[in-house]
Amino acid sequence: MGAGRQLWRGGRARLSVDHGWRSTQFTRSTRSTRSTRSRLRVPQDSAPRRRAGGCTGRTHPQTGAPPCRTLAPAYPGFEVEVESLNADTSPIEKVTVPQIVDSLAALVQGLDKPLVLIGHSAGGVFVQLLLDRGLGAAGVAINSAPTEGVAVLPLAQIKSAFPVLKNPANRHRAVGLTFEQWHYAFTNTFPEEESRALYERYAVPASGSIFWDSALATLRPGHQSIYVNYHNGDRPPLLFVSGEKDHLMPPKVQHSNAKHYKSHTVTEVKEYPGMPHLLPAAPGWEAVADGALDWAVAHAR
Known part of the structure; x- marks a missing residue:
């Protein structure tokens, strides 16, 4: 599960990466992997809260x-x-949003400290769903997919998601992307050689079910699996981190998502120039990581 692992060990950078509805964990100086999802952070000392700069990912x-x-x-x-x-690919075909969120919630509720919740892409939605339940001390959603009611749909996002959404039968499948499709959606700012190496080592099919449920959530009557209460005044603080060059979840998506929140709780968006969807693996990720966690511990409650 990765519990207790430090992001830095022996000078090597280690981070969790969500590839849309799939993910890996990798060390920059090796090619080892771990199957992971949303990231949960706990200060190593006994204090439930620390000021900015007091607790970082490295x-x-x-x-x-x-x-x-x-x-x-x-x-x-x-x-x-x-x-x-x-x-x-059967686990990808079978998994549902409620299953994922319930499993994460059970983990969070079983710990004795409030957590900073961090998720990338679909993981950003799961962070929002957990915060809506009152879990976590603060949350960071990186290049987040939208929650229910966010109807903005940039052209780059349509092109990125088209391989999954072009066929309704994909709703019950695990859908793989070609390298060209993956490069456009995830690593469009990377050199082709580096992008291809990442694709060959870490890419797995996407969940057609979760993609389609997300696409249809705003159109269906009633609350769907990615619904959050935008008027929830008890929700912990939330930061959206957005990459300027993200094709799969462009900045317009995060800005629109943030504007949907109507309560008095802290909701902010920070956009990083030149960053793609696979922001956690892009050059300069360290500054993004430090900034996000500094914000989270400064606003944690």
């Missing part, structure tokens, strides 16, 4: 503060390596 370059404890739980059925998910 040894803080200015303050020298130690890393946070990081939990990277797998989604139900995803407790295997990338190769296994590519060989047997």
